[in-house]
Amino acid sequence: MTHINQNSLTEQEFLAQYNPGYYPRPSVAADMVIFTVGSAPEPNYRKLPEKELRVLLIRRGGHPHLGKWALPGGFVRPRETVGEAALRELREETGVESAYLEQLCTFSEPDRDPRTWVMSCAHMALMDGEGIQLSAGDDASDARWFRIKYTLLEESKTVSPSGSTCTQLWQLELTEGDTVLFAKVRQTSGQQGDEITLTENDGLAFDHAKIIAYAIHRLRNKVEYTDLALNLMPERFTLTELQQVYEVILGEPLYKAAFRRKIKDLVRETGEYIENAGHRPSQLFRRYWEESR
Amino acid sequence: MTHINQNSLTEQEFLAQYNPGYYPRPSVAADMVIFTVGSAPEPNYRKLPEKELRVLLIRRGGHPHLGKWALPGGFVRPRETVGEAALRELREETGVESAYLEQLCTFSEPDRDPRTWVMSCAHMALMDGEGIQLSAGDDASDARWFRIKYTLLEESKTVSPSGSTCTQLWQLELTEGDTVLFAKVRQTSGQQGDEITLTENDGLAFDHAKIIAYAIHRLRNKVEYTDLALNLMPERFTLTELQQVYEVILGEPLYKAAFRRKIKDLVRETGEYIENAGHRPSQLFRRYWEESR
DNA sequence: CAAATAGTGTCTTTAAGACATTATTAT
DNA sequence: ATAATAATGTCTTAAAGACACTATTTG
Numbered sequence: 043m044t045h046i047n048q049n050s051l052t053e054q055e056f057l058a059q060y061n062p063g064y065y066p067r068p069s070v071a072a073d074m075v076i077f078t079v080g081s082a083p084e085p086n087y088r089k090l091p092e093k094e095l096r097v098l099l100i101r102r103g104g105h106p107h108l109g110k111w112a113l114p115g116g117f118v119r120p121r122e123t124v125g126e127a128a129l130r131e132l133r134e135e136t137g138v139e140s141a142y143l144e145q146l147c148t149f150s151e152p153d154r155d156p157r158t159w160v161m162s163c164a165h166m167a168l169m170d171g172e173g174i175q176l177s178a179g180d181d182a183s184d185a186r187w188f189r190i191k192y193t194l195l196e197e198s199k200t201v202s203p204s205g206s207t208c209t210q211l212w213q214l215e216l217t218e219g220d221t222v223l224f225a226k227v228r229q230t231s232g233q234q235g236d237e238i239t240l241t242e243n244d245g246l247a248f249d250h251a252k253i254i255a256y257a258i259h260r261l262r263n264k265v266e267y268t269d270l271a272l273n274l275m276p277e278r279f280t281l282t283e284l285q286q287v288y289e290v291i292l293g294e295p296l297y298k299a300a301f302r303r304k305i306k307d308l309v310r311e312t313g314e315y316i317e318n319a320g321h322r323p324s325q326l327f328r329r330y331w332e333e334s335r
Numbered sequence: 336m337t338h339i340n341q342n343s344l345t346e347q348e349f350l351a352q353y354n355p356g357y358y359p360r361p362s363v364a365a366d367m368v369i370f371t372v373g374s375a376p377e378p379n380y381r382k383l384p385e386k387e388l389r390v391l392l393i394r395r396g397g398h399p400h401l402g403k404w405a406l407p408g409g410f411v412r413p414r415e416t417v418g419e420a421a422l423r424e425l426r427e428e429t430g431v432e433s434a435y436l437e438q439l440c441t442f443s444e445p446d447r448d449p450r451t452w453v454m455s456c457a458h459m460a461l462m463d464g465e466g467i468q469l470s471a472g473d474d475a476s477d478a479r480w481f482r483i484k485y486t487l488l489e490e491s492k493t494v495s496p497s498g499s500t501c502t503q504l505w506q507l508e509l510t511e512g513d514t515v516l517f518a519k520v521r522q523t524s525g526q527q528g529d530e531i532t533l534t535e536n537d538g539l540a541f542d543h544a545k546i547i548a549y550a551i552h553r554l555r556n557k558v559e560y561t562d563l564a565l566n567l568m569p570e571r572f573t574l575t576e577l578q579q580v581y582e583v584i585l586g587e588p589l590y591k592a593a594f595r596r597k598i599k600d601l602v603r604e605t606g607e608y609i610e611n612a613g614h615r616p617s618q619l620f621r622r623y624w625e626e627s628r
Numbered sequence: 629c630a631a632a633t634a635g636t637g638t639c640t641t642t643a644a645g646a647c648a649t650t651a652t653t654a655t
Numbered sequence: 656a657t658a659a660t661a662a663t664g665t666c667t668t669a670a671a672g673a674c675a676c677t678a679t680t681t682g
Contacts, residue, residue, distance in 0.1 A: 053449075056398035062451040066413045067360040070443075070454060088632050088681075105349035120359045120452055123443045144528045148441045148456050150363075150416045156346075158355040159413055161363060163441050206624040233566065233624060235437045267560075273526065282633075299636070300671055321633040322679035331499040331526060381654075381659050575660075592663070593644055614660040615652035 068150075068159040072127035073115030073250070074098075075146070075164065075257035076136065078171030078187060079274045079287050088320025093286040094189045096171065097216065097254060098135065099223075099246075101184040106156045107247035111216075111223055113254070114185070115162065128165040135185055137175055142168040142273035146257055154249045164253045166260060168273040188216035188223065192258050192293070195226070207232035211241070214255055225251035229259070265291050269308050269330075278312060278326040281305075310334060361443075361452040365420035366408030366543070367391075368439070368457065368550035369429065371464030371480060372567045372580050381613025386579040387482045389464065390509065390547060391428065392516075392539075394477040399449050400540035404509075404516055406547070407478070408455065421458040428478055430468060435461040435566035439550055447542045457546045459553060461566040481509035481516065485551050485586070488519070500525035504534070507548055518544035522552070558584050562601050562623075571619040573609060574602070603627060 051059070076098040081091035099111040114135045118127040125145065132138060146164040154160065176185040196211040208231045216223040223245035229238050240252045265271050271287055285301050309327040312334070316323045328334070344352070369391040374384035392404040407428045411420040418438065425431060439457040447453065469478040489504040501524045509516040516538035522531050533545045558564050564580055578594050602620040605627070609616045621627070 051398065053398050053401065057449055060450050062362070065362065065410065067362050068411070068413075069355075069358065069360050070363065090633075105344065105346050108346065117358065118361070118443065120361075121445050123445065124441055124454070125443075140527060142526060142528060145440055147438055148417055150411065150418075150456075152414050152416070156350055157353050161417070163443075201624070201626065233435060234433060235435060280634090297672065297674085298634090299638095300673085302635080303670080318681080319633075320631075320681050322635085324634055331494070333494065383660075573661090590645060590647085591661090592665095593646085595662080596643080611654075612660075613654050613658075615662085617661055 066159070068161045070118045070124065071115050071160055071162045072118055072124045072131060073113045073162045073164050073253060074128055074131050074135075074167055075113060075254055076132065076141075076167045076169065077257070077261065077274065078169055078174075079290065080171055080187065090282065090286075090319075093283070093290045095290050096187040096189055097257075098176070099186060099188050099216070099218075100135070101186075102247055103184075110247040111186075111188070111221075111245055111250075112247035113164075113250045118163070124163040125165070128163075128167070132167055135177065136169070137177065138169055142270060144260075144270075146253070146260055149249060149253060151249065162248075162253065164256065166257045168261075168270060170274060170276045172276055186218045186221075188218045188221075190254075190258070191215040191217070192255070205233040212255060214251055214258075216246075216254075221245070223251075225255075227252060227255040229255075261291055262293075272308060272329045275329070277332070278314065278328060280316060280324040281309070281327060282324060284309070284327070359452070361454045363411045363417065364408050364453055364455045365411055365417045365424060366406045366455045366457050366546060367421055367424050367428075367460055368406060368547055369425065369434075369460045369462065370550070370554065370567065371462055371467075372583065373464055373480065383575065383579075383612075386576070386583045388583045389480040389482055391469070392479060392481050392509070392511075393428070394479075395540055396477075403540040404479075404481070404514075404538055404543075405540035406457075406543045411456070417456040418458070421456075421460070425460055428470065429462070430470065431462055435563060437553075437563075439546075439553055442542060442546060444542065455542075455546065457549065459550045461554075461563060463567060463569045465569055479511045479514075481511045481514075483547075483551070484508040484510070485548070498526040505548060507544055507551075509539075509547075514538070516544075518548075520545060520548040522548075554584055555586075565601060565622045568622070570625070571605060571607065571621060573617040574598075574620060575617060577602070577620070 078096045079093050080096050082094055084091040098114060100114050102108055102110050102112050114131050116127060116131050118124050125143065128143060132141060144166050146166050148161055148163045150161040152159060171187060193213050194210060195213050198209050200207050210229045212227050212229065214225045225240060225246055226242040227238050228241050229236065238252050238256055240249060243251050265288060271291065274287055275284060281302060284305065285296060289296055308330050310330055312326045312328055314326040371389045372386050373389050375387055377384040391407060393407050395401055395403050395405050407424050409420060409424050411417050418436065421436060425434060437459050439459050441454055441456045443454040445452060464480060486506050487503060488506050491502050493500050503522045505520050505522065507518045518533060518539055519535040520531050521534050531545050531549055533542060536544050558581060564584065567580055568577060574595060577598065578589060582589055601623050603623055605619045605621055607619040
């Protein structure tokens with residue numbers, strides 16, 4: 043059946059004569075929070091190195107926020123989805139063709155970019171960072187992995203007649219060599235949904251501290267009930283390494299026996315063992331979804 | 336300190352001379368999946384009415400998709416956030432000033448709107464629908480609550496060397512009076528993150544069936560570990576009603592004793608009781624965050 | 629052997645699942 | 656009385672928390 047509108051046009055005719063007009067439109071960028079886990083320098087010959095959660099940042103080589111550190115990202119182009127734009131950015135920055143990718147949230151405060159109206163559709167990617175050759179994109183001068191420290195400073199509960207809200211103040215510290223970036227974010231969970239606001243910011247461009255905080259919350263939350271942490275592991279890993287990854291994301295120690303019970307269906311034995319550690323060798327495991335061979 | 340870029344401009348000078356240029360930009364719409372729970376007509380005088388999950392749809396009064404049913408939504412304007420645009424739309428359509436609101440995902444397939452490049456930043460709102468006067472917006476001819484039926488038709492697991500994927504085929508049926516809208520969506524959960532594709536669609540405009548399916552998944556998931564279902568309740572409710580809401584969202588029956596143990600900290604007794612039911616009266620409860628009086 | 633980590637066993641605690649029983653109401 | 660729902664008790668099952676113990680390795 044063919045529908046006719048008030049001006050007696052069919053849909054084909056309507057689309058043929060359609061003029062998008064001059065409504066103002068935003069630019070839309072796909073920004074990437076790329077997480078990896080790496081090892082801190084080994085303390086002594088038989089101790090295991092500590093794991094650290096890292097995020098990829100790029101030093102801005104142009105205005106605005108010249109010299110500040112920013113998330114990799116770029117504008118979405120006409121014939122692609124935001125996810126495709128994010129993947130393109132991932133490839134350009136890390137050379138990696140595919141990785142776990144998840145859309146997070148679209149950040150749209152009108153003045154988040156001083157140039158013009160730019161929304162950011164933020165994504166999170168997880169990968170094993172060992173052996174990745176970082177290459178900075180066009181308008182970037184430098185790309186680096188920053189070590190993440192994210193701690194709860196303060197928590198308070200306010201009860202008002204219209205509802206109660208829980209406010210948390212978090213501190214974000216990103217370190218790479220001598221460079222330390224610093225931010226504080228306030229998170230309020232109320233009845234109209236959650237919100238994050240930036241209360242302090244030193245060294246990070248735009249609202250990227252807020253986006254990183256949002257991503258860390260998502261990661262912490264999902265690590266507890268999904269298998270997404272496996273995407274941060276190399277092909278072969280020990281269960282202690284996997285546990286360290288869970289611990290560094292959650293920011294708390296876990297019991298070994300309970301942890302192994304919990305993740306036993308997510309991994310498969312390989313029969314291979316670590317060698318030349320100053321202690322009993324541990325077995326290497328692989329992800330459950332990668333078939334043995 | 337003042338940074339100077341390659342053209343020796345300060346940030347102020349740079350912004351003053353900045354010209355956004357003619358990169359193509361998308362329109363960005365905020366679309367709303369507004370959920371309510373209502374009672375089916377009471378079967379007999381002493382039986383409790385069944386609850387049903389409902390979503391608000393608007394009949395399109397113009398091209399494209401003339402006559403089809405669509406989610407309420409509108410374009411984001413220059414000095415507002417997508418969340419503000421969503422709230423504006425909620426107000427226009429329902430008259431409700433505030434409700435639980437959560438951003439879901441930005442849908443950006445380039446051809447999702449036949450007119451031009453339009454992204455949809457989808458939101459979910461939860462409210463008690465009793466006593467809401469629906470008023471259709473400008474380009475809409477009719478606004479109605481549709482009863483949701485969402486069922487799993489098929490599930491399969493594929494293991495390939497590059498990873499295993501789990502595919503589910505879901506059927507969405509939306510009913511209001513004699514109008515039945517119908518769609519099927521395929522959901523794949525793999526290692527590159529999840530994806531939803533529309534495989535069949537009858538009566539719904541654009542990719543809105545996909546957005547509704549996405550919202551139902553989010554709702555089902557979050558109902559299990561948050562208190563968001565309370566936002567669907569009126570000020571006073573019985574525990575059986577609350578349980579029915581959980582059941583209609585999850586699509587499965589729950590054990591009464593276990594349910595009450597689980598939600599006991601989310602509600603407060605009021606001491607008031609239902610009257611004139613053909614059975615033992617049940618106590619009315621309120622949400623934990625609304626103070627007693 | 630000493631200093632590490634690997635890998636398990638097991639007891640306790642808590643939460644969820646599955647019924648069953650008793651209590652109240654309006655007709 | 657009867658047909659409903661309300662409210663709670665309790666036994667079972669499963670998962671998580673908390674330790675402790677034994678097994679291997681290399682300098």
